Amino acid sequence: DAGITQSPRYKITETGRQVTLMCHQTWSHSYMFWYRQDLGHGLRLIYYSAAADITDKGEVPDGYVVSRSKTENFPLTLESATRSQTSVYFCASSDQGTGQETQYFGPGTRLLVL
Amino acid sequence: AQSVSQHNHHVILSEAASLELGCNYSYGGTVNLFWYVQYPGQHLQLLLKYFSGDPLVKGIKGFEAEFIKSKFSFNLRKPSVQWSDTAEYFCAVNPYGNNRLAFGKGNQVVVIP
Numbered sequence: 001d002a003g004i005t006q007s008p009r010y011k012i013t014e015t016g017r018q019v020t021l022m023c024h025q026t027w028s029h030s031y032m033f034w035y036r037q038d039l040g041h042g043l044r045l046i047y048y049s050a051a052a053d054i055t056d057k058g059e060v061p062d063g064y065v066v067s068r069s070k071t072e073n074f075p076l077t078l079e080s081a082t083r084s085q086t087s088v089y090f091c092a093s094s095d096q097g098t099g100q101e102t103q104y105f106g107p108g109t110r111l112l113v114l
Numbered sequence: 115a116q117s118v119s120q121h122n123h124h125v126i127l128s129e130a131a132s133l134e135l136g137c138n139y140s141y142g143g144t145v146n147l148f149w150y151v152q153y154p155g156q157h158l159q160l161l162l163k164y165f166s167g168d169p170l171v172k173g174i175k176g177f178e179a180e181f182i183k184s185k186f187s188f189n190l191r192k193p194s195v196q197w198s199d200t201a202e203y204f205c206a207v208n209p210y211g212n213n214r215l216a217f218g219k220g221n222q223v224v225v226i227p
Contacts, residue, residue, distance in 0.1 A: 031213060033215075035217075040219060041219060042118075042120075042204060042217040042218055042219040042220045043158075043204065043206075043215075043217040044217070045214060045215065045216075048214060058214065059216075090158065092158075094213060096213075097212075097213050098213065099146045099165075099208045099209065099212050099213045100146050100163070100165045101213060102148075102160045102163065103160075103213075103215065104157075105150075105157045105158040105159070106157065107157055108157075
């Protein structure tokens with residue numbers, strides 16, 4: 001049972017470069033989420049998706065783009081990376097949208113923008 | 115916008131001591147409440163959750179949390195901690211019918227053997 005995987009696990013990039021973080025889940029969950037985790041801020045929602053081709057902004061969407069052409073994949077793209085986007089990025093999924101479901105998290109991607 | 119407050123970001127205690135982590139939220143409607151835990155090097159995972167019924171909720175590994183509606187609080191407790199409880203603990207809230215979680219800043223708990 002692979003669950004939810006993220007790649008790469010670690011990434012170093014330079015300011016201005018485009019970076020794509022991948023997220024894949026094997027449960028066919030409808031909902032998927034991207035969070036960033038920063039010291040002193042906890043986890044903050046970047047984008048989420050209720051189903052394939054349906055995405056919406058979270059708390060901190062600026063500078064990020066998402067797509068969801070297939071249910072199992074939810075890539076996050078930093079169009080032009082900035083140092084403030086240095087963070088740990090977590091992908092998560094859940095199977096319904098009532099608000100009572102557990103969200104299942106991936107292992108995270110540590111991104112360093114130089 | 116709703117917010118979630120966790121106090122005492124760093125907690126250090128000895129094995130067998132009792133642990134209580136506070137969580138307060140600012141949202142006036144019906145909410146669903148969660149505590150997630152992140153052990154060193156591991157994924158975030160659910161510790162327990164509350165959405166209705168008995169306000170005292172029991173979770174995994176001997177943890178429990180109490181929902182006090184009048185205080186907008188959902189405090190986490192464990193009567194006797196173990197070294198393996200060393201982790202970061204996050205309180206999270208979402209309004210009923212909306213599964214967009216708002217997380218607190220977390221509590222880093224270190225248990226000394």
